[in-house]
Amino acid sequence: MAQKQSAPDATRRSERSRRAIYDAALALVVEVGYPKTTIEGIAARAGVGKQTIYRWWASKADVLLEAFLDLGERAARAAGASGRAAYALPDTGDLAADLKLVLRATVDELRDPAFEAPSRALAAEGVVNEEVGRRFVAELLEPSLRLYVDRLRSAQEAGHVRADVDPRIALELFVSPLAQRWLQRTGPLTHEYTDTLVDYALNGLAPR
Amino acid sequence: MAQKQSAPDATRRSERSRRAIYDAALALVVEVGYPKTTIEGIAARAGVGKQTIYRWWASKADVLLEAFLDLGERAARAAGASGRAAYALPDTGDLAADLKLVLRATVDELRDPAFEAPSRALAAEGVVNEEVGRRFVAELLEPSLRLYVDRLRSAQEAGHVRADVDPRIALELFVSPLAQRWLQRTGPLTHEYTDTLVDYALNGLAPR
Amino acid sequence: MAQKQSAPDATRRSERSRRAIYDAALALVVEVGYPKTTIEGIAARAGVGKQTIYRWWASKADVLLEAFLDLGERAARAAGASGRAAYALPDTGDLAADLKLVLRATVDELRDPAFEAPSRALAAEGVVNEEVGRRFVAELLEPSLRLYVDRLRSAQEAGHVRADVDPRIALELFVSPLAQRWLQRTGPLTHEYTDTLVDYALNGLAPR
Amino acid sequence: MAQKQSAPDATRRSERSRRAIYDAALALVVEVGYPKTTIEGIAARAGVGKQTIYRWWASKADVLLEAFLDLGERAARAAGASGRAAYALPDTGDLAADLKLVLRATVDELRDPAFEAPSRALAAEGVVNEEVGRRFVAELLEPSLRLYVDRLRSAQEAGHVRADVDPRIALELFVSPLAQRWLQRTGPLTHEYTDTLVDYALNGLAPR
DNA sequence: GACTAAGCGAGACGGTACGTCGGGTCTTTGT
DNA sequence: ACAAAGACCCGACGTACCGTCTCGCTTAGTC
Structure with missing residues (x-):
């Protein structure tokens, strides 16, 4: 001990x-x-x-x-105080529209310097320092990803996504490209881009 | 001056x-x-x-x-000396099979410590240092990605991928998830995983 | 106030x-x-x-x-309990012999680590810190020196020391050399040495 | 090694x-x-x-x-440049007068803040730190004391000091009291005081 | 017999200095 | 003129103590 x-x-x-x-x-x-x-x-x-x-x-x-986790909590509390807690993605029944909405919001957030600087720093540190990386993923990334899993499951139940698709992997089709463009600056981050990602990815996941 | x-x-x-x-x-x-x-x-x-x-x-x-670029060149020269230069992805006509093959090889390479340590270090540095990031992408990442663009173009000409799909974006559907899992350790890197990625992604890109 | x-x-x-x-x-x-x-x-x-x-x-x-004063008091009390309090130097009538005896005892005491370490520390501090130095002298040194003054006065009355000699200065002839050898390690501390000091001081250096 | x-x-x-x-x-x-x-x-x-x-x-x-040694060397060089090197005490034949002169000069020097502060600091450190103490004595104190030994030897040859007296110990009769008064502030440092020391030491305390 | 009010053990706190490491510059000495 | 070597100024590291400041807890002395 x-x-x-x-x-x-x-x-x-x-x-x-x-x-x-x-x-x-x-x-x-x-x-x-x-x-x-x-x-x-x-x-x-x-x-x-x-x-x-x-x-x-x-x-x-x-x-x-x-500090960054605390910042997130404070932001969440501020948002929660105004009535809405972001414990789930929107679910209007239209998966594509919901995802596009969320990804557009994510793009906007990634551009806010108050969020960008620390999260980029932590991501960088995490790449090279496994301990930090694990905490970064577990405490910051995974909770968000879980929301996508939930939304995709709901879509599967509604028959909008094939039943044999693993939601945890499926979500990476649109989340990871965005993450990579942001982290590695491999391309511009625009709303059109994320819309396109959703279109390409959903076509693959939707039943025929 | x-x-x-x-x-x-x-x-x-x-x-x-x-x-x-x-x-x-x-x-x-x-x-x-x-x-x-x-x-x-x-x-x-x-x-x-x-x-x-x-x-x-x-x-x-x-x-x-x-140093890392030089290492790559030396490795390429060694490979080239034995007859084959990796200036293009394999093109057997079966896009899915070709991609799975290449991604499996990539997974293996990402696990080689002699490659992993320096490339992870450079990636980390690039996340936080724009100058380094740009060079990392331009000199290491893009040349590889271009091969995927070429292969996808060839597939489009063969009618295996929809004509309206942008190959530069499409490749991110299977490359970025792999990159993120590697960089951020968000999940295990296995051959089954990359196979699944290709399946999910291609369904979305293939014509109906 | x-x-x-x-x-x-x-x-x-x-x-x-x-x-x-x-x-x-x-x-x-x-x-x-x-x-x-x-x-x-x-x-x-x-x-x-x-x-x-x-x-x-x-x-x-x-x-x-x-702490050191307290240690001295405890030691004195222990000695006093056994009947004898060291409020005066021995006075056998033979000044030289009495001084030699006391100085030999002092040499022995200066070598006892339990006394040496703290008193050396306090002396050092006192050299550089006037406040501490004054207390060290007033509370530890002077009480001892006064005993020498008393003994020398007694010798003067007995006609063994010239009447025009200032005892407070005279005592320094044998006490200070010992003190300096101890503090500054300018020479060995032996019984022969203190005996010699007494002889030289009492008789002077010049031939008669 | x-x-x-x-x-x-x-x-x-x-x-x-x-x-x-x-x-x-x-x-x-x-x-x-x-x-x-x-x-x-x-x-x-x-x-x-x-x-x-x-x-x-x-x-x-x-x-x-x-730094202090260097200061001494520079001072000596400055004095030496003006023709006189202090490699010996004055020797007019009158031992008492010569010693009084030198000790009066020493008293004046001990009061010069530029010398007092560092030498007091070093002395204090030397009391508690044997390594420093040894160097302080060997490099600063002993060279000066040796001059007294020389002067006393010369006086012995002239018959002004008893032949059986050890000069190295004899010098402590007037040097150590001065040193202790300075280091421990056990009394005022005046020219009269050092004069008295020389008188007592040379003539002894006992009546003839 | 309950109620202050202090001393007390404990230790977190804002600081200062320690002695070390490495960054980036500069100088000396080959070669 | 580049290179090996390494001294130099500088700034940050992580640690040790300083002296101050709460925290409960005990322990008198007072009502």
Whole structure:
């Protein structure tokens, strides 16, 4: 039951410092970029001792991951407060239309610098650092992908998608191309592009 | 007409040092990982002065990119010497079979540590560093993707793929999911998986 | 009439903690040396909160000074319990013999690590820190020196020392050389050496 | 033949940096005191990287010791340039007068802050750190003491000091009291005081 | 016998300095 | 003129302590 050298007492933790560190980390990544964001810089900007960061997080990536998750939660709470929680994709019965809508929204979000900078940084770190990568996928990516699985299942029940199709793989036909274009800049991210992806992919998944 | 600090005379460049630097860079990335691969470390391992690296390359990523390109060229030359150059995908007339074959080979290659470590490192760097990303895509990724475009065009001429399909987008239906699973570890990389991708995708692209 | 941060109530002070802190401080100075003895270390070893130290003492040197004084008192009490209190130097009428005896005993004491480590530490601190230096001299050194003054006065009355000699200065002729050899390691500390000092000092260097 | 981790090449050493470090160290010790003089502070003030200090010196005390030795050499060279080298004490034939003169000069020097601050710091460090203490004595103290030995020998030859007296010990009768008063502040440092010391030491305390 | 109010162990906190690593520049010495 | 070597200035690393500041918990002394 090994602990990381005499684990600190979480009940005594300063909420104030945590918030300040999240804010500083996100701001710095946006302003100067991930590589030039340093723990020292985060601490200075947050008005916090370095040790307070090292006490609660294992690495720069770890800080940013939590900060980004927190950002997402706050955004979700803000959205949820206004009545709607994004726990499911829209389901109007028209699969193609629903997917196009969601993917267009995703494209827009990927362009928001406040989201782009940290998520790109985390994605990059995750490519090379397996531990971070696993957390990134498990805590950020998978929850979203699961929504697609649900929507595709519903479509299968409605007979709009072939029953023998594995939704977890099917979703990659339109999600992965978008992800790759974004991550690797292999092509422009436009609404027309995602519409096309949905068209191409659904033709393959729809029953004849 | 400012040059980057009195541009060095390339004709006097030491081929010996270049080779040693490439080898050292690739070896270190495999052995200790990209983040712990340092310019000092490369220089020391290559038995070369640091300045020799700074004279000819702009950054660690730059060194590795060239080293990796060189590795590819050497591999291609070795393959080419044995008679066959991979300037085109196989074209037996059976598109699905050809794609499955190539993707299976790609899966195998992606698992070879000598290729995986540096290409993963470069991909990661490219995500966060636009300059590197552009070169990575242009010099490593696009040449391969163009082969898929060619093969899909040929299939269109043969009437196996709808004429109104854009091959550059179509190829992403099976290439991008593979890329994402590899980069982000969102799922296992198996031959069955790529076979499934091809099946799902081609159904959508094939004429009815 | 400002007091140092709302002076603590000494009547409520924990005797247990004070003892533990003294013991820990002295033990640490012996074991790891003065520079590596830290307030945190003392607190941890004494099983005491850091604040308990900061509440009652102004500095590491302050703790050690009191701890050492306490050690001296305990030693004196132990000696006193056995009947004899060292409130005066021996006075057999033979000044040279008495001084030699006392200085030999001093040499032996200076070699006892339990005394050497803390007193050396305090002396060093006192050299550079005037406040500590003054307390060290006033509370530890002067009381001993006064005994020499008394003994020399007695010798003057007996006509063994010239009447015009200032005893406070005279005592330095044999005490200071010993002190310097000890503090600065300018030479070996032996019984022969202190005997010689007494001879030289009492008789002078010039021929009669 | 163990070296301290791949010893640096002294021939490539920057004289400029060395000078700047000496100056900064001495200035800081005078201005803020030894304990608040930090390696980081020295480096900053000298306009030098910390590593340049760590490369050539083992500790703060080591830097200061060399800086102080260098200061002494420069002072000696300045004095030597004006014709007189202090390689010997004055020898007018009158031992008492010569000693009084020299000790009065010593008292004046001990009061010069530019000398006092660093030498006090080194003395303090030497009390607690044997390695530093030995170097301090060997390189700073002993050379001076040797001059007293020489002068006393000369006095012995002239019959002004008893032949059976050990000069190395005899000198401590007037030098050590001065040293202790200075180091430990056990009394005021005045010319009268040192005069008295010489009188007592040369003539002894006992009546003739 | 309950109610303050302090001292206390514990340890998180904002800081400063530590000693090390590596980045990128510059200089020296071959070759 | 490039190259090996490595000293240099600099900035960040992760750690150790500093001295301050809450947190419960115990322990008197007061109502």
